[in-house]
Amino acid sequence: QLQLVESGGGLVQPGGSLQLSCTASGFSLGASAIAWFRQAPGKEREGVSCISTSGSNTAYLDDVKGRFTIARDYTKNTVYLQMTNLKPEDTATYYCATTNSFYQYCPLLSSEYPNWGQGTQVTVSS
Numbered sequence: 001q002l003q004l005v006e007s008g009g010g011l012v013q014p015g016g017s018l019q020l021s022c023t024a025s026g027f028s029l030g031a032s033a034i035a036w037f038r039q040a041p042g043k044e045r046e047g048v049s050c051i052s053t054s055g056s057n058t059a060y061l062d063d064v065k066g067r068f069t070i071a072r073d074y075t076k077n078t079v080y081l082q083m084t085n086l087k088p089e090d091t092a093t094y095y096c097a098t099t100n101s102f103y104q105y106c107p108l109l110s111s112e113y114p115n116w117g118q119g120t121q122v123t124v125s126s
Helices: none
Strands: 003-007 010-012 018-025 034-039 046-051 058-060 068-073 078-083 092-098 120-124
Touching: 003 092, 018 034, 018 092, 018 120, 034 068, 034 078, 046 068, 046 078, 058 068, 078 092
Parallel strands: 010 120
Antiparallel strands: 003 018, 018 078, 034 046, 034 092, 046 058, 068 078, 092 120
């Protein structure tokens, strides 16, 4: 069974940190670009960060630049999103998604990512 599973979400105070993980089972992430998207209640889904197939290129939403870092571990078939200095406006359900082919660069466009996980909730509140 092909599956993407996100983990690491939770409740954190403003200024705190969380690390999200996205692990694939039943297939390898090694040939794909990976992205993190988020969706808050009543808002459209937005691309947060992505990493290319080779890992040499990344992209970030302007609002998270300098606070979030994406990384991938090919040996663990996992992609991480390290989130620091979290703000209440970061509250959302976070999803990881993958492409089906090699991407030298990674677009923050949901239409480019056909495979999605179920999401993990991140709540930033005091």
